[in-house]
Amino acid sequence: MTQVVEVPLWIFVLVLLFAAVTFASHFLFPSVRWFFRRRLEKAVGRLNERLTRPIEPFKLARRYDMIQRLIYDPEVTREIVNYAQEHGVPENVGFEKARSYAREIVPGFSAFTYFGLGIRMARMLVNSIYEVWTAPGNDAVIQKIPKDATIVFVMNHRSNMDYVLVTYLAARTSALSYAVGEWARVWPLSRLIRMMGAYFIRRRSRGALYRKVLARYVQMATKGGVSQGIFPEGGLSLTGELMPPRMGLLSYLTDGYEPGGRDVVFVPVAINYDRVLEDRVLIAASQRGDRRFGARISVVVKFILKKFWQALRGRYVRFGTAAVAFGQPLSLRGFGPERPVEELSANLMQRIADAMPVMLVPLLSHVLGAAEGPLTTAEITERARALSTDLRNDMPAAEKDFAKQCSEALFRMRKHRMITDADDGWTIAKGEEAVAAYYARSVAHRLPQPEAAA
Numbered sequence: 103m104t105q106v107v108e109v110p111l112w113i114f115v116l117v118l119l120f121a122a123v124t125f126a127s128h129f130l131f132p133s134v135r136w137f138f139r140r141r142l143e144k145a146v147g148r149l150n151e152r153l154t155r156p157i158e159p160f161k162l163a164r165r166y167d168m169i170q171r172l173i174y175d176p177e178v179t180r181e182i183v184n185y186a187q188e189h190g191v192p193e194n195v196g197f198e199k200a201r202s203y204a205r206e207i208v209p210g211f212s213a214f215t216y217f218g219l220g221i222r223m224a225r226m227l228v229n230s231i232y233e234v235w236t237a238p239g240n241d242a243v244i245q246k247i248p249k250d251a252t253i254v255f256v257m258n259h260r261s262n263m264d265y266v267l268v269t270y271l272a273a274r275t276s277a278l279s280y281a282v283g284e285w286a287r288v289w290p291l292s293r294l295i296r297m298m299g300a301y302f303i304r305r306r307s308r309g310a311l312y313r314k315v316l317a318r319y320v321q322m323a324t325k326g327g328v329s330q331g332i333f334p335e336g337g338l339s340l341t342g343e344l345m346p347p348r349m350g351l352l353s354y355l356t357d358g359y360e361p362g363g364r365d366v367v368f369v370p371v372a373i374n375y376d377r378v379l380e381d382r383v384l385i386a387a388s389q390r391g392d393r394r395f396g397a398r399i400s401v402v403v404k405f406i407l408k409k410f411w412q413a414l415r416g417r418y419v420r421f422g423t424a425a426v427a428f429g430q431p432l433s434l435r436g437f438g439p440e441r442p443v444e445e446l447s448a449n450l451m452q453r454i455a456d457a458m459p460v461m462l463v464p465l466l467s468h469v470l471g472a473a474e475g476p477l478t479t480a481e482i483t484e485r486a487r488a489l490s491t492d493l494r495n496d497m498p499a500a501e502k503d504f505a506k507q508c509s510e511a512l513f514r515m516r517k518h519r520m521i522t523d524a525d526d527g528w529t530i531a532k533g534e535e536a537v538a539a540y541y542a543r544s545v546a547h548r549l550p551q552p553e554a555a556a
Contacts, residue, residue: 155244155253155276157213160326161299165210172204172319173197181314196311203315209279211299216277220298224270228263232375232420235498236271237427237459244275247367247431252324254355256450257371258344258458259333260544261378263424268331268371269298271426276329281351305336320351321358324366331371334447338380340388342464342543344455347447356446359439370429370453374544376422376463376511377518385536422463422514423498429457460490460497460545462511467520468542468549471535476527483508489549496548 172178178200185196228234247253255278257264265280272278280300303316323330334347355366378384387393430453437446469485470477477485483505494500499507512528515521520538522531530538 155249155329157277158327160323161211161277161279161328162213165208168208169201169204172208172315172322173200175318175322178314178318181311185311200311200315203312204319207301207303207316207319209299209301211277211279213277216298217273221270221273224266224273228267228270228424230420231263231379232267232422232424233498234267234271235423235425235459237425237457237496240271240426240428243369243428243431247369248365250327251365251367251433252327253329253367253369254324255329255331255369255371256454257331257333258373258454259335259338260373260375261338261380263375263379264333264373267373267424267426272329272331278331279323279328280331281333317354317357320354324355324358325360325364327364334451337393338384340384340393342540343546344451347451349443349447352447352450353443356434356439356443359434361439366434368432368434368450370432370450370457372427372429372454372457372459373425374459374461374464375424376461376514378541379421381537381540385540389536422511423461425459425461425498427457427459427496429453455547457496458545458548460493460548462486462497462499462507463515464541464543464545465490465549466508466511466515467530467538468546470521470528470530471538471542473529476524476529478527479509479512482512482528493548 182196182200183193185191185199186193189196244253253276255268255272257268265282269278277299280298281303282300301319304312320330332351334349334352335345336348336350337345339345359366432446432450432453434446437449465486466482469482469489486508487504490497490500499511512521512523516523518537519531520534520541521528
């Protein structure tokens with residue numbers, strides 16, 4: 103027992119290394135994790151004091167624990183058995199399949215990343231591109247919703263900036279959880295998105311097991327009070343109009359509703375822009391009849407560098423206004439969860455349409471598109487004023503000098519190559535009719551029809 107044993111130096115180094123790892127894993131790491139966990143809990147507690155709706159414990163649960171809870175859910179287990187029988191494989195194969203789906207879907211929310219990094223980046227990005235306008239009644243809409251209800255923001259989808267814009271504007275309310283498509287499942291973007299609380303979905307997946315895992319996660323999050331944001335159109339609008347809704351996520355919410363349990367309150371969110379960054383990409387996709395967006399990363403980088411150079415030279419001009427308006431909330435308990443989901447989705451889309459902000463660029467695009475010839479600035483302003491008389495509460499431009507706002511909007515439209523000016527007035531530029539129509543469609547449903555306007 104006391105004899106000296108000689109060993110090679112490399113073996114001795116390995117023994118020390120294994121001992122150090124064992125000591126750290128059993129004594130040091132748990133203490134460090136506990137220390138940071140306590141600090142995180144205190145930070146979240148302070149954060150919840152200033153949020154309208156505090157972050158629910160469900161959202162703060164460890165990702166591993168959430169995955170385990172999901173794959174051992176009784177409904178998921180039954181679907182695993184069905185999957186094994188249908189495909190003729192052992193149940194453990196179906197179980198591992200469900201586990202892979204759960205890992206793909208479940209986020210790993212980080213309050214520090216969301217509020218410390220994400221919100222700051224969102225604020226900087228949005229304010230550098232747009233002047234942000236929120237409807238006067240937005241705060242009142244949220245304050246009237248019962249504290250014990252789960253809020254689901256139901257939004258139209260105009261641009262990829264929608265995620266950034268609504269995340270920034272909802273920062274005083276709570277942390278939103280989004281459903282994000284396959285486009286964002288690329289490292290390191292996917293890592294950041296998970297830490298922001300978003301979850302990935304396969305929009306084209308038809309497998310029953312996948313749908314069950316996704317449905318149960320959405321239902322668990324809703325039951326846990328997690329504020330969510332969904333885009334029922336299922337993708338960006340290619341025409342500028344509201345698209346027919348898809349019922350997938352909404353059906354999961356209604357199917358998982360428990361009478362007497364936590365209510366679900368849908369808040370319709372209408373989003374509109376003076377300029378959509380991807381407008382010509384979306385229009386081209388619409389004309390081809392597909393959803394293969396042709397934007398390249400080189401184009402995005404070139405755009406960012408160009409705007410940065412303009413800012414350095416003091417020549418940067420923002421793209422007008424980005425506006426968000428909340429519509430009349432709808433309680434699932436009051437509406438009736440047993441009613442068809444098609445009726446629910448149609449009701450919500452109508453509320454979004456009714457709350458749609460009337461932006462100047464879309465309004466002026468409508469005026470110029472309906473004109474039989476060139477119009478002067480004064481004529482355009484007068485026609486726009488007549489069309490929007492009853493829409494002042496939904497117009498960002500109504501809060502300022504309307505004539506001056508129209509002149510500035512025309513300047514931005516010319517800079518965007520949508521219109522041209524000559525001695526006899528303004529007209530839509532040749533070949534840009536589709537662009538003008540794209541913007542005009544976003545507000546056409548809120549304007550008087552030609553017969554009424556006459």
